[in-house]
Amino acid sequence: MTTADPLYQVFADSLAIPLEQVNDELTYNTIPQWDSTAHMVLVAELENHFKVMLDTDDIIDMSSVAKAREILAKHGVTA
Amino acid sequence: MSTFYQGVTYRSDRQALWCDGITLSYRELDEQVDAFAGQLVTGHLVMLYAGRDIPTLVTYLACLRRGCPVLLVSPTLDSEKRRSLTDCYTPNVIIEADKLTQCHDRLLSIDPRIAVLLPTSGSTGSPKFVALSADNLQANAASITAYLPIQSNDRTLANLPVCYSYGLSVINSHLLKGATVILSDAQPMQRDFWDILETQCITSLAGVPHTYQLLLRLGFTRKSLPHLRYFTQAGGKLAVDAVKALADYAQLHHKAFYVMYGQTEATARMAYLSPELAAHKPGAIGKTIPGGHFTLVDDEGRTLSGPDKQGELVYHGPNIMLGYVSSVKDMHTLQPQKSLHTGDLGYVDKDGDWYITGRVKRVTKVSGERINLDDIEHWLAGQGITAACWGNDQTLFVCGEGETDAKELSGSVARYLSIHPSLVKGLQRDTLPRTDNGKLDYPRLAQEYGV
Structure with a gap:
């Protein structure tokens, strides 16, 4: 990928990690930066950036970058 | 029993x-x-x-x-x-x-x-x-x-x-x-x-x-x-x-x-x-x-x-x-x-x-962790950075004096404390406000930056 994937960018910003560290396999709680506090920041950033409203199940199920892409697709967002 | x-x-x-x-x-x-x-x-x-x-x-x-x-x-x-x-x-x-x-x-x-x-x-x-x-x-x-x-x-x-x-x-x-x-x-x-x-x-x-x-x-x-x-x-x-x-x-x-x-x-x-x-x-x-x-x-x-x-x-x-x-x-x-x-x-x-x-002492709790604000200032001083720390239960404020990068400062403090960077607000100014006896003026900083 030559240009930054916007979803990757949101993850990098929210989790405060370098963009290169973000990939589809990145999973909740597997790096110290992606804890519950960061998850709430991430949820707010995703809602803000992609103009969606995420419900309880979406927030809980968003356990990886790939899963986030899936959930956004459910809300009609191609990320 | x-x-x-x-x-x-x-x-x-x-x-x-x-x-x-x-x-x-x-x-x-x-x-x-x-x-x-x-x-x-x-x-x-x-x-x-x-x-x-x-x-x-x-x-x-x-x-x-x-x-x-x-x-x-x-x-x-x-x-x-x-x-x-x-x-x-x-x-x-x-x-x-x-x-x-x-x-x-x-x-x-x-x-x-x-x-x-x-x-x-x-x-x-x-x-x-x-x-x-x-x-x-x-x-x-x-x-x-x-x-x-x-x-x-x-x-x-x-x-x-x-x-x-x-x-x-x-x-x-x-x-x-x-x-x-x-x-x-x-x-x-x-x-x-x-x-x-x-x-x-x-x-x-x-x-x-x-x-x-x-x-x-x-x-x-x-x-x-x-x-x-x-x-x-x-x-x-x-x-x-x-x-x-x-x-x-x-x-x-x-x-x-x-x-x-x-x-x-x-x-x-x-x-x-x-x-x-x-x-x-x-x-x-x-x-x-x-x-x-x-x-x-x-x-x-x-x-x-x-x-x-x-x-x-x-x-x-x-x-x-x-x-x-x-x-x-x-x-x-x-x-x-x-x-x-x-x-x-x-x-x-x-x-x-x-x-x-x-609190009587300069201690705050961020994300459930008790944080001694003076400890952070000492830790930063050890790296040649003069800074003032204050905060409430939501945010920790760190203001560096002189040539420091606010974002780098908040990032390094967050890493030091193992807390999310969004909980640390990094600031920078040429000189920190001090009281007449030379101590950092925390009330003034809190007032200027909101808490």
Whole structure:
């Protein structure tokens, strides 16, 4: 990928990690930066950036970058 | 009365622990603890990386039974922090999950009253620990069971860190009552948490302010949770509107919500707010636990009496720690104080309910972690950075003086404290405001930057 994937960018910003560290396999709680506090920041950033409203199940199920892409697709967002 | 850590027959057939699908009755737990205690040498110092799992509980109880002082340490510490703690305390044995490392056989000179050592700051790996006696632990567990409605058929979710005084007090008080402790790492943000609430028929929950903020965000108050009888909050001040929302939810669903107050220096618990008052007095910490009481002193140490006077809360009770230790040398003999200066400012209302209004010292709590602001300034000074730190429960402000990059500054402080960078606000200015006597002018900084 030559240009930054916007979803990757949101993850990098929210989790405060370098963009290169973000990939589809990145999973909740597997790096110290992606804890519950960061998850709430991430949820707010995703809602803000992609103009969606995420419900309880979406927030809980968003356990990886790939899963986030899936959930956004459910809300009609191609990320 | 029997202690929570000894084997007692009346509860032997009851379920003691559950973890990841494995169940242990009190009889089985007693057997495992006795077997493990047999491998330990009385007086040996044990360093235990305390996870939320059965081997950790077996080791912890075996140390108490055998008379081995045990340092409970966070398993999340990296190898560098682990090494420096090992150097500081020179434990005889290091235990993590099923792995036991024998370090040496020398008998260290340790005050025989020391039973458990809890870190003052779990994630930073600070060597400063609170030393507690078995009597401290037993007294506090007994006080807690006297005011919380813990029943022998209860099933509590123990998902706070075991090396955290609040998390440990949940375990001790439930063992004392012969109730079931469900050990799990599951947090509200994970589906596991909600599944366990249901499948394990959880009857009580314990959480810090952050836990309840998450629960509220995730629609906790829209669920009926029929098994849940009560839930408790400690570990810092929860926002008044959150207390109200939780109190209203509890009332509507015939549950009880306990706002509580404590410190590791008091083993865990000092006060609790009677659940029927939570909705009316959402800022209060209530009354002292059975066996304890508060007095109030002004800045010159004079005792204040009567309602609505501000001062520092001083606690008296059998759960006051033996003392602080920062290395094995400090463990030689401890001189416990008769009273505990909490460092919290507050007052009592005419009904006898206590309120906390602020801190005496420059300490703040961010994301549940107690943070000494002066420590951060010293740490930065060690790297040649002059900075001022202040903050509240939501945000830590760090303002660098001169040529520093605000973003780099907040990033490095967040990494140092292992907290999310969004909780640290980095700032920079050419000169920091100082008072006439040259001290940093925190009130002015707080005013200029909003808190």
